[in-house]
Amino acid sequence: MKKFISIILSAVILLSLFSCSDSQNQNQSDTAPSGELKSINSRGFSFSNNFGTKDGFYYFTENTEIGKNLYGMHLMYVDYATKKEIYLCSDSGCKHDSEKCSSVFSADEFGFDSIPFVYDDHLYVLSRDYDNDDTVSLDYFAGNDTSSDVQPQSNNAKIYCMELDGSSRQKIFDFPENSTVTKEVFAEGDNLWFVTKNLKFKKEDNATYITSSDKALCKYSISQNKITEQIPIYFDDNVNYQVIGCSDTKFVLSGIAYPDNMSQTDILKLNDDQWHEAYKNSKTVYATLDITNREKNEILKHSNNKLNITDAVEGQYLYVSDEKGGINKIDLETGEQSVLTDLKQNYIYFSIGDTLCCTSTGDEKDESLYFVDIETGKVSRSTLTKKSLGWQLTILAYTDTHALAVYDYDAIANDDDSYEINQYKYALIAKEDLYNSKENFEPISMAGKGRE
Numbered sequence: 046m047k048k049f050i051s052i053i054l055s056a057v058i059l060l061s062l063f064s065c066s067d068s069q070n071q072n073q074s075d076t077a078p079s080g081e082l083k084s085i086n087s088r089g090f091s092f093s094n095n096f097g098t099k100d101g102f103y104y105f106t107e108n109t110e111i112g113k114n115l116y117g118m119h120l121m122y123v124d125y126a127t128k129k130e131i132y133l134c135s136d137s138g139c140k141h142d143s144e145k146c147s148s149v150f151s152a153d154e155f156g157f158d159s160i161p162f163v164y165d166d167h168l169y170v171l172s173r174d175y176d177n178d179d180t181v182s183l184d185y186f187a188g189n190d191t192s193s194d195v196q197p198q199s200n201n202a203k204i205y206c207m208e209l210d211g212s213s214r215q216k217i218f219d220f221p222e223n224s225t226v227t228k229e230v231f232a233e234g235d236n237l238w239f240v241t242k243n244l245k246f247k248k249e250d251n252a253t254y255i256t257s258s259d260k261a262l263c264k265y266s267i268s269q270n271k272i273t274e275q276i277p278i279y280f281d282d283n284v285n286y287q288v289i290g291c292s293d294t295k296f297v298l299s300g301i302a303y304p305d306n307m308s309q310t311d312i313l314k315l316n317d318d319q320w321h322e323a324y325k326n327s328k329t330v331y332a333t334l335d336i337t338n339r340e341k342n343e344i345l346k347h348s349n350n351k352l353n354i355t356d357a358v359e360g361q362y363l364y365v366s367d368e369k370g371g372i373n374k375i376d377l378e379t380g381e382q383s384v385l386t387d388l389k390q391n392y393i394y395f396s397i398g399d400t401l402c403c404t405s406t407g408d409e410k411d412e413s414l415y416f417v418d419i420e421t422g423k424v425s426r427s428t429l430t431k432k433s434l435g436w437q438l439t440i441l442a443y444t445d446t447h448a449l450a451v452y453d454y455d456a457i458a459n460d461d462d463s464y465e466i467n468q469y470k471y472a473l474i475a476k477e478d479l480y481n482s483k484e485n486f487e488p489i490s491m492a493g494k495g496r497e
Contacts, residue, residue: 076165079234082291082336084358085162086230093228094496096162097442101125102449103133103161103168104441106496108152112142117151120161120170120211123449123471123489130471130492133211147211163209164232165267170205176225176244179285181313182253202226202241204265218270225257229288231296233336236273237265238296240288247310256309262288262296262334276339284330285309290358292377295333297358298341301349303327324349331356331363333377344380353406355393359419364401366391372401372417386422390415397443400476404437412437416480425480434464439497447473451497452486469495 077083086093095104102123110116119141120133132141132148139146150159156174163169202220207213220226224241231238242260246253264274278286284300291297303312304326315323331345344363347354351368358364363375364385371387390405390413399419405411412435416425429438432453439451455468472486 077232077234081233081293082238082296083232084230084291085164085232085237086160086228094158094160095441096160097444097449098163099444102442103163104496105150105159105161106493108157111149115143115149115151117149117153117155118159119148119493120150121148121493122211125444125447125449125473128473128487129490130495132492135210135212147207147214158228160228160230162230164237166209168207168209168211170207171226171228171230171239172203172205173226173228176227176242176257177255178225178242178244178257179309179313180255182255218265220263227288231288231291233264235267237267239263239265240278241275254310254313256313257285260286262336264336276334276336278334280341282330283308286330286332289356290363292333292358292361294337295335295377297344297363297377298330298332298334299356300330301327302330302346325351329354331365331375344377345375345382353392355391357393357396357401359396359398359401362419364393364396364419366393366403372403374419384422385419386417386424388415388417388424395440397440397448398445402440414438414440414479426482427479428482429474429479429484441471443476447475448479449473449489450479450486451495452488466497467494469497471495 086096095102104121106119106121108116108118111119121130122133123130134141134146134148141148143149144151155170155172158173158175160171160173161168162171201222202224203216204218205214206217220241223243225244227240227242229240240260241263242257245256245258260278262276262278263272266273278298282302283306284302286298286300289297289299303323307323312320312323327349328346329349330343332341332343334341345365353366354368355366356364361377363377365373365375367373370389370391372385372391372393374383374385388403390403390411392404392406394402394404396402401417401419403415403417412430414427414437416427430436431438431451434454434456440448441451442449450472451469452472453470454466455470456464456466458464468491471489471491473489474486478485
């Protein structure tokens, strides 16, 4: 966890909206076997307000003014067969500027950080706002306010369900008030699993410290339309665990054990230099939590001497970058460790089924993507970059054979060496061409600005 500090001019009031339902992996649309967990959304993609299937790609645009007195976002769809992007709306004459349009999602109802996903041939939206967990907000107008606990106002999270074309949208479930739902979504038969937590706002002098409590895995039954089970993921080891994946009947957890049993608030009070020192003396703990018996089993603990330790979960294995260079492979059943590769460019950007995508952190000029076969450890270096600016490719989604990438920009250079992006240009590329640096992009006809 890297401490992030945001500065605002008024006291912090956070809203939490959440909506979700049937879901799927980044490249699959089948259901998950009963009793066997399946990850629905992928960690590590450029932004996670999107979802890829074998046929296309759903994503929410950034929130903006989209009509008269209407602020919100559009749900877009990229169709792989036609290579076209469309507003998720079947009305050919629609201007997509009112809530009558099925592609329009107002910010008031759906928040600013909603997530689309597909499961069992239905499209769902997890309606939510940013939760700002583990942040500090500074209030310049707080005066000499004394220390106090602050209970924020919050809208409850929600689940919406609709057809794959966006029609027949309906709210199907409200999460309990004042609970926050994170972006991780998992499936298991008729059930969807979410991570919920309560945010705690503690105000001291001119700062408000935002931490979480009562974190739990919630099992939502689609057929019964209710939460049927909750599994706490707070333990006695003073580690704030995150859910990073799943394997068979187990969730995979990761958290940082700071020295001297430092609490979340203690960490947030540190300045950057103090935090770096505390992090270097901390340990990252990996564990599994079995949904059949609720047993937690520690798998791995390593020192955080460097700041670029990354990980991914695929199948029965956990992959962790080594601070000395390389990637280690850990069997989640036995705990057995082996070296997958000694690749120095071992920052794990994301995983795509049978392949890890890695980047370099030590060489700012290296814009390559490194693809590591998780079975053999073979590395393929892709030197393909965005066409006009030469920046690193952004991978948005994948299928069994192709990847969807931001491969170019329509950009205007500013006087300060920055760029104003008018449009993000999408393209499909065969995985083999991507891995072998063959510039065989298949451009998508864009309907809007896109997003990266």
